[in-house]
Amino acid sequence: MPAEKISKILKTLPSNPGVYQYFDKEGRIIYIGKAKNLKKRVMSYFNKDASLTGKVRVLVSKIADIRWIVVDSEYDALLLENNLIKEYQPRYNIMLKDDKTYPWICIKKEPFPRVFPTRNLIRDGSEYFGPYASVKMMNTLLDLVRQLYPLRNCSLNLGKKQIEAGKYKVCLEFHIGNCLGPCEGLQSEEDYMETIRGIRSIIRGNIGMVRNQLHELMKQHADAFAFEKAQIIKEKIELLDRFQSKSLVVNPSINNVDVFSIIEDAQAAYVNFVKVASGAIIQSHTVELKKKLDETTEELLSLAIADLHPRFTSGATEIIVPLMPEFQLLGITYTVPQRGDKKQLLELSERNAKYYQLDKQRQKELVDPERRVNRILDTIKKDLGLKEQPVHMECFDNSNIQGSFPVAAMVVFRHAKPEKKDYRHFNIKTVEGPNDFASMEEVVYRRYSRLLEEGSSLPQVVIIDGGKGQLSSAMTSIQKLGLQDKIQLIGIAKKLEELYFPGDPLPLHLDKKSETLRVIQQMRDEAHRFGITHHRKRREKGTIKTSLSDIEGIGSATAQTLLRKFKSVKNIKMATLDELKAAIGNNRAEIVYAHFAEEKEKKQDK
Known part of the structure; x- marks a missing residue:
């Protein structure tokens, strides 16, 4: 950048409102801006200010020349900037995207103007109303206009000379009442233009004014005893009322x-x-x-x-x-x-x-499915204050019922999606009794010490299902392994869906509709489901082994059949011999029945 040249330009800048233009070394406009005070605004780009973002610094590095246009007011500067941006479309300016060609209603500049929808704006003096984002709304408006006012829809040149020369004849539209025949001079241009004025008011939303005019005309017809004409006008007023009732009505005092x-x-x-x-x-x-x-x-x-x-x-x-x-x-x-x-x-x-x-x-996202994933990962990164995208995340959940058969489950999410082949179950080995904190410390240590031994990649984020206590226990293992700077631990408390970070007593509250919270909740729920399934299987196996498999002559298959039928060992003990026979056959039923009867007698003897 020719610093000397820019320095001279900055000294000559006026303090008036205006528009400034930045050019690169090839003479292309790269940025257009507006300012209340040109001198202050432009010089702010070149101050050695650490608050300037990287994007602005890149822009400044490319500026080779500056030009400006002085105007009378900030408003003029705003309009001029808008027009110049549209004309030159500079690289560093906001780009206003409106990629749909929306339709307009056109009142054509011609004798006996036609009213029709179009997507092409022709600068011929015609009036255009719109654009209409809803084609249905535009067509509803045009249908109302056609029902209220007879209009021509032909493309004939209805100049005065042509009509007087008798060049045209009325068509079917005249005979069915949709047109009043201006082509043969059956409708005056003054009367037709009065119709156009009413249509213009309706399109602009001034339905109340048109309604009042029609009501006055109806009264005139009634006073003149032209009741048929008055009835036609009354039907048009009712049509207007029905149309207005379909519009989204707000307070009638809010107008224009x-x-x-x-x-x-x-x-x-x-x-x-x-x-x-x-x-x-x-x-x-x-x-x-x-x-x-x-x-x-x-x-x-x-x-x-x-x-x-x-x-x-x-x-x-x-x-x-x-x-x-x-x-x-x-x-x-x-x-x-x-x-x-x-x-x-x-x-x-x-x-x-x-x-x-x-x-x-x-x-x-339909065009580029990865865009959605990147957007979600960027959102999680921002919400949780991470240094990189959390491509790999894991979540732990403890599962035990009254301390029996304690297990833990871990689920893995990659690119914000479940990676089920990497899910893992852990049977608690070193902890006696219902101690969730110690159990969490054990499984977290076992998981990441193994990953380190194998040289496998580590997750960026680990979610702990639990509050501060569970999180603190997991952090103890992470610190033992020296991973506190490599893995971000986060605890999620179920009651209020609060997120806790190690060493921070205050929880993070995310919006309930947040994509970040939704992903974390999905991981937590998936870990809970996975853990409960494993716990149930262990509990069933333990129950079978201790209460049923000890019976000589009864295998695991028979034990499973009995549990499916009677739901618990207690119910099996209370079952009659006939009920047992219906479930597993005579011989095995007699063995089971005799076993529990003998067990019952021993208890009574004691």
């Missing part, structure tokens, strides 16, 4: 308002726009803004409002937002609601933005 909400992730922001007119939501649209540098939420919201507000030709005088944007449009009132109907509108807008974000993520 725009709502903008924003949600973010590491790579992008999603801004939803909702338009409210006459107490009903008439439009909704969401855009994605690709982040390039460390843009603030206020800056991202400003850019989206600057783009969407004029694009939808909104005449709203109030904008509802979750926070005040960095730059504000002139003549507009900004409201950050705390409660009430406006707050509910903002929450509705946020839900739409969230759905759009999830839809985008699903599309990306």
Whole structure:
């Protein structure tokens, strides 16, 4: 970077509002920004400030030239920046992505204008309303218009000379009542344009105004005793009422308002726009803004409002937002609601933005399945404060019932998915009685001492099912093996789903919908299931060995049959001879019955 040249430019920068442009050594624009004070803003990039992020430092290293445009106000700077970014699409600027070509309603600039849907905007003076993210909503609106107003749908040139020359004849649309025949001069252009004014009001959401006009016209017909015409107008008013009842109605006092909400992730922001007119939501649209540098939420919201507000030709005088944007449009009132109907509108807008974000993520994950895994691992890494992605995680759970047959289970997750072939069971060898802490210390030591002996890879994270005590016991083994700097231990307490870290008395509370907590819970539940299954098998084998297998002539298969039938040894002892015969046959039933009868007699003698 020619430091001397940049230094001279910085000294000449004005303190006015404006837009600055950074160029690389090839003369390409790499960044465009706006500023309330050009001198302060641009110089902030070149101050030796440790707070500047790596992305900004890379940008600065590529700057070879700086140019600027002075404007009258911050608002002008915002609009100019938005236009320049769209034209040049610099590498380091926020990219506003809107990859769908949404349809518009066009009122064509021509004699007796047609009204039709289109995806192509032609700069010929025609009026365009939209875009409509919901094609169904647009078609519903067009159906309402066609039912209220007879319109031509032909593409004839209905100039005055052509009509007077009698070039055209009415078509079937006229005979079935869908058109009033302007091609033959049966409808005046003035009357047709009055229809267009009503249609324009409906499209803009001013249904109340159209309803009042129709109501006045109905009254005029009724006063003139033209009851058939009055009835037709009445049916149109009812049609309008039915349409409005299908719209999402909010407080009728909320009129001509725009709502903008924003949600973010590491790579992008999603801004939803909702338009409210006459107490009903008439439009909704969401855009994605690709982040390039460390843009603030206020800056991202400003850019989206600057783009969407004029694009939808909104005449709203109030904008509802979750926070005040960095730059504000002139003549507009900004409201950050705390409660009430406006707050509910903002929450509705946020839900739409969230759905759009999830839809985008699903599309990306279908194209690249590993993207979802990397996103989840990055989330876990961030939430747990890890140094690297937790590609390999393990979870331990103790399982014993009243101290009998103590076992432990370990499950393995790789890339946030179960790796069942690596699951392991542990029979507790060195601990007597129900001592969960000592049992945990034993199995953790056995697991990782073996991995070290084999030279196998170690997990980045180990989850301990239990609170501080279990975690402390596991940590004792980890420290004995010298792995405290290689493995992150985390305990999860079942009652409140709290996460504990070694040496930290305060738990970490994650959002209940957090993907990190969901993965940890899945591991914990899987370890518990795996451990209970093994414990049950050991308990059954132990029971069989001590109570049934000692009976001479009774094998393990017969013992299993008896336990499946009677559920416990106690029930077998209480069973009648006939019940035993039905289960295992006469000979073996008599052996079992005689064994327990003899055992009972011995107890009575004592």
